[in-house]
Amino acid sequence: xxxxxxxxxxxxxxxxxxxxxxxxxxxxxxxxxxxxxxxxxxxxxxxxxxxxxxxxxxxxxxxxxxxxxxxxxxxxxxxxxxxxxxxxxxxxxxxxxxxxxxxxxxxxxxxxxxxxxxxxxxxxxxxxxxxxxxxxxxxxxxxxxxxxxxxxxxxxxxxxxxxxxxxxxxxxxxxxxxxxxxxxxxxxxxxxxxxxxxxxxxxxxxxxxxxxxxxxxxxxxxxxxxxxxxxxxxxxxxxxxxxxxxxxxxxxxxxxxxxxxxxxxxxxxxxxxxxxxxxxxxxxxxxxxxxxxxx
Amino acid sequence: xxxxxxxxxxxxxxxxxxxxxxxxxxxxxxxxxxxxxxxxxxxxxxxxxxxxxxxxxxxxxxxxxxxxxxxxxxxxxxxxxxxxxxxxxxxxxxxxxxxxxxxxxxxxxxxxxxxxxxxxxxxxxxxxxxxxxxxxxxxxxxxxxxxxxxxxxxxxxxxxxxxxxxxxxxxxxxxxxxxxxxxxxxxxxxxxxxxxxxxxxxxxxxxxxxxxxxxxxxxxxxxxxxxxxxxxxxxxxxxxxxxxxxxxxx
Numbered sequence: 001x002x003x004x005x006x007x008x009x010x011x012x013x014x015x016x017x018x019x020x021x022x023x024x025x026x027x028x029x030x031x032x033x034x035x036x037x038x039x040x041x042x043x044x045x046x047x048x049x050x051x052x053x054x055x056x057x058x059x060x061x062x063x064x065x066x067x068x069x070x071x072x073x074x075x076x077x078x079x080x081x082x083x084x085x086x087x088x089x090x091x092x093x094x095x096x097x098x099x100x101x102x103x104x105x106x107x108x109x110x111x112x113x114x115x116x117x118x119x120x121x122x123x124x125x126x127x128x129x130x131x132x133x134x135x136x137x138x139x140x141x142x143x144x145x146x147x148x149x150x151x152x153x154x155x156x157x158x159x160x161x162x163x164x165x166x167x168x169x170x171x172x173x174x175x176x177x178x179x180x181x182x183x184x185x186x187x188x189x190x191x192x193x194x195x196x197x198x199x200x201x202x203x204x205x206x207x208x209x210x211x212x213x214x215x216x217x218x219x220x221x222x223x224x225x226x227x228x229x230x231x232x233x234x235x236x237x238x239x240x241x242x243x244x245x246x247x248x249x250x251x252x253x254x255x256x257x258x259x260x261x262x263x264x265x266x267x268x269x270x271x272x273x274x275x276x277x278x279x280x281x282x283x284x285x286x287x288x289x290x291x292x293x294x295x
Numbered sequence: 296x297x298x299x300x301x302x303x304x305x306x307x308x309x310x311x312x313x314x315x316x317x318x319x320x321x322x323x324x325x326x327x328x329x330x331x332x333x334x335x336x337x338x339x340x341x342x343x344x345x346x347x348x349x350x351x352x353x354x355x356x357x358x359x360x361x362x363x364x365x366x367x368x369x370x371x372x373x374x375x376x377x378x379x380x381x382x383x384x385x386x387x388x389x390x391x392x393x394x395x396x397x398x399x400x401x402x403x404x405x406x407x408x409x410x411x412x413x414x415x416x417x418x419x420x421x422x423x424x425x426x427x428x429x430x431x432x433x434x435x436x437x438x439x440x441x442x443x444x445x446x447x448x449x450x451x452x453x454x455x456x457x458x459x460x461x462x463x464x465x466x467x468x469x470x471x472x473x474x475x476x477x478x479x480x481x482x483x484x485x486x487x488x489x490x491x492x493x494x495x496x497x498x499x500x501x502x503x504x505x506x507x508x509x510x511x512x513x514x515x516x517x518x519x520x521x522x523x524x525x526x527x528x529x530x531x532x533x534x535x536x537x538x539x540x541x542x543x544x545x
Contacts, residue, residue, distance in 0.1 A: 188387035
């Protein structure tokens with residue numbers, strides 16, 4: 001095992017950018033997931049990645065239509081620009097959040113709105129992918145969650161989005177928590193609850209956009225929610241939840257990546273599977289009489 | 296010095312629906328104002344407007360700094376918006392004594408949230424803030440609850456912790472929306488004694504909605520009775536010789 005880790009973290013390891021990108025999303029996505037969970041909006045963590053994926057395929061389709069399709073027998077030389085893909089993923093997530101905030105004032109339930117968004121975004125992504133002559137060349141990774149193909153540029157672009165987002169989520173976690181938990185008390189004390197809610201949702205939109213850009217929607221909602229749920233079950237206090245979630249995310253990502261590398265499995269889904277196993281273990285632990293329920 | 300309150304032809308309501316209209320009155324700094332009325336008379340709407348949670352539908356409502364100089368007051372007299380109007384820090388304790396159980400807060404963390412709101416966003420909690428949290432817990436007799444999960448506390452204990460949270464904010468105005476409705480006798484007595492202390496200190500202007508006539512008689516220096524979309528105001532004489540007059544109403 002130590003030998004394997006030594007190989008993974010060696011300076012000349014071929015997949016080092018993919019590994020670091022995986023660890024980065026493993027640390028940051030669960031932080032955003034904690035807030036979605038606490039606000040009882042876990043389904044938003046499923047719908048938004050799908051919307052982001054639709055954003056990436058939509059942006060890719062527009063770019064592809066501006067590029068001549070490859071002639072028969074010719075090698076496709078269309079290369080998606082990482083910054084534009086990230087921008088499309090994040091922009092779509094933020095646009096969806098704005099739409100949901102606007103719809104909030106109207107009738108209907110949040111779950112229904114998230115479900116409709118998920119279905120339409122999923123269908124839209126598939127249709128736009130089908131209409132894109134370069135799709136096979138460009139977006140195969142987006143839907144399979146192929147982590148190992150991530151390169152230095154992907155890591156750089158994702159870090160530019162994820163590191164500042166993590167700083168915001170950690171630094172202002174108390175404001176985000178209380179704006180969701182008891183907005184009236186906060187507003188009466190003179191704090192702008194709308195601002196803090198908008199900042200939180202905007203930051204979650206950026207995290208989801210970046211993670212979808214890296215590994216696609218399936219891995220994204222796995223990374224968002226599974227470590228967050230496990231951390232919540234384990235934690236007795238709120239602060240512990242925000243320590244456990246990224247910890248479980250990173251350790252799960254590292255184990256998943258190692259297993260996939262050693263056994264030649266698809267890395268993205270292996271990481272989700274490992275996070276799932278961790279969650280099952282935590283659930284099992286929480287029903288044993290050793291531990292009191294957190295509430 | 297806590298703020299005084301001025302209302303001129305104030306109209307209270309929500310989502311365009313008028314609940315109280317044409318309210319004109321002034322309340323002295325440090326008043327302990329009981330808000331009474333039947334269910335649906337508009338007590339919660341009135342208090343939410345006082346707390347700044349619901350916008351005023353018409354007229355004027357101001358908290359006023361009573362320590363301004365005579366010159367500032369003279370300048371203010373001709374201004375459309377009173378120059379001495381201030382935005383005080385308001386502590387709000389609602390009817391609801393439960394926070395969502397998904398939030399794994401201890402009682403200490405709940406009270407600390409009040410203290411944090413007096414600080415810059417994201418600032419770390421220092422020794423002074425921690426001391427303020429313990430003082431607030433001590434004032435409501437809740438130090439032994441500090442490390443217990445808030446979700447596991449009884450209704451009365453939760454209400455005391457929420458009082459402590461409002462105190463930790465060090466508010467100039469305290470708005471209490473039926474905070475002891477349904478409380479047992481022990482809780483009611485503890486909360487009443489605590490509120491009596493607050494009134495005696497005179498460091499806050501307090502609004503308290505309550506159906507409990509005994510509580511109102513024991514605590515209030517002024518009573519606003521809400522009925523048929525109007526407010527009747529009455530100053531109550533107190534044995535300790537607090538203020539007893541100087542008010543107009545519609």
